[in-house]
Amino acid sequence: MLFGSCQPEAVSDDCSVVPGLYNMASFPIGVAVDLVELENNQAYEALLDQQFNQLTPENIFKADALHPGQNQFNFLVADRLVAYAEQENKSLHGHTLIWHQQLPQWMEGFSGTRSEWEAMFKDHIQTICSHFKGKVRAWDVVNEVFNEDGSLRQNIWLEHLGPSYIEKAFRYAHAADPEALLFINDYNLALSSKKQEAFYKLVDDLRKRGVPIHGIGLQMHISIAFPSDDALGSCIEELAKLGLAIHLSEVDISINPYNRNITYNTDLANRQARKLAYLLQAYQRLPEAQQYGITFWGLSDLESWIPSYFGRNDAPLLFDRDYQVKPVYCQFKKLLP
Numbered sequence: 163m164l165f166g167s168c169q170p171e172a173v174s175d176d177c178s179v180v181p182g183l184y185n186m187a188s189f190p191i192g193v194a195v196d197l198v199e200l201e202n203n204q205a206y207e208a209l210l211d212q213q214f215n216q217l218t219p220e221n222i223f224k225a226d227a228l229h230p231g232q233n234q235f236n237f238l239v240a241d242r243l244v245a246y247a248e249q250e251n252k253s254l255h256g257h258t259l260i261w262h263q264q265l266p267q268w269m270e271g272f273s274g275t276r277s278e279w280e281a282m283f284k285d286h287i288q289t290i291c292s293h294f295k296g297k298v299r300a301w302d303v304v305n306e307v308f309n310e311d312g313s314l315r316q317n318i319w320l321e322h323l324g325p326s327y328i329e330k331a332f333r334y335a336h337a338a339d340p341e342a343l344l345f346i347n348d349y350n351l352a353l354s355s356k357k358q359e360a361f362y363k364l365v366d367d368l369r370k371r372g373v374p375i376h377g378i379g380l381q382m383h384i385s386i387a388f389p390s391d392d393a394l395g396s397c398i399e400e401l402a403k404l405g406l407a408i409h410l411s412e413v414d415i416s417i418n419p420y421n422r423n424i425t426y427n428t429d430l431a432n433r434q435a436r437k438l439a440y441l442l443q444a445y446q447r448l449p450e451a452q453q454y455g456i457t458f459w460g461l462s463d464l465e466s467w468i469p470s471y472f473g474r475n476d477a478p479l480l481f482d483r484d485y486q487v488k489p490v491y492c493q494f495k496k497l498l499p
C-alpha cells in the first residue's frame with residue numbers, strides 16, 4: 163500500500179545540514195542548476211555552493227537555448243554558468259546535445275537533403291562541443307533515444323539520418339572535444355526490462371565497434387512506490403557490466419506519483435529516505451572507477467520540475483521549500499563513505 167497509515171521507525175535521528183555534503187563522498191555530488199535562481203537568490207546560491215560540487219545546467223545547455231537560429235549560437239547565458247563553475251571550482255556536466263525536446267523551431271522545421279541534415283547535425287554538435295572544450299567534464303550526447311518497448315524513439319534525427327545518428331553524434335562530439343567523457347542518458351531503465359535490454363545492446367554494440375562512449379546516465383526520476391528496490395539494484399548492476407562510468411544523472415524521488423490529495427508526513431519522508439538509501443547503496447557496490455557521480459534534479463522542492471511539469475503536489479528532493487534538510491538528506495549523508 164502506498165500511503166499506508168503504519169508509521170515506520172524514523173530512518174535517521176541526526177538531521178543537521180553539513181557544510182560540504184560533497185566532501186563526504188568519494189564521487190561528485192551534483193545538482194541541476196537554474197541560473198536565474200543562482201544569480202538572483204542568495205539563499206539558493208549559498209546552499210548550492212555549500213552542498214554540491216558538480217553542476218548540470220537544467221535547461222540552458224539545451225538546443226533551444228544554445229542554438230536559436232540556424233546560423234546563430236547563443237553562448238552568453240551559458241558562459242555565465244561556466245564562469246561560476248570555474249570560480250567556485252565545480253565540475254560541469256553538459257546536458258544535452260541531441261534530444262527530441264526543447265528544440266528550436268527552426269530545427270524542428272528544417273528541410274533539406276540527407277546531406278544537409280547531416281551537416282546541420284554535425285555543426286550543432288561540434289560548434290557546441292568546441293565552444294565548451296576544456297570546460298565541461300562530460301556531455302549527455304544523446305538523451306532518451308528509446309521508447310518503453312525498446313524500439314528507437316521517433317524524432318527528427320531518426321527520421322532524417324536513420325539509426326546511425328546515435329553513433330555519429332558520439333563520433334562528432336569526440337572529434338570536437340577528445341577530453342570530454344561522453345554519455346548516453348535515459349529514464350525508466352529499471353522499470354521497463356525491454357527498454358533496459360535494448361539500451362544494453364546498443365551500448366554494447368557501440369563499445370565493441372570502438373565508438374567513443376564513456377558513460378551511462380540513469381536519470382532516476384523514481385518514486386517511493388516504484389521501481390522496486392530489487393529492480394533498481396539489478397538495473398544498476400546489469401548496466402555496470404558494460405564497464406562504463408555510471409551517472410545517476412537526474413535523481414528525484416516522488417512521494418506522490420499517483421497524484422493523490424496528500425500532505426507530506428513522516429511516513430512519506432521516511433519511505434523517501436529509505437528509497438534513496440537503497441539507491442545509494444546499490445551505487446556504492448559499483449567499482450569506484452565507475453562511480454562518475456550522483457546528480458539531484460534540482461536544489462529543493464521549491465525548484466523541482468515535478469509539481470509544475472506534471473501538475474501535482476510533490477516533494478522529491480533533499481531540501482524542503484524553505485531550504486531545510488529533510489530525512490532523505492540525513493539518510494543520504496549518513497551512508498556516504
Ligand code: XIL
Pocket residue numbers: 220221305381412467471
Ligand atoms: C526538464 C527541466 O527540469 C524542466 O525545467 C523543463 O521544463 C523540461 O525539462 N529528462 C531530462 C531533463 O533529460 O532535461 C528534463 O528536464 C527532465 C526529464
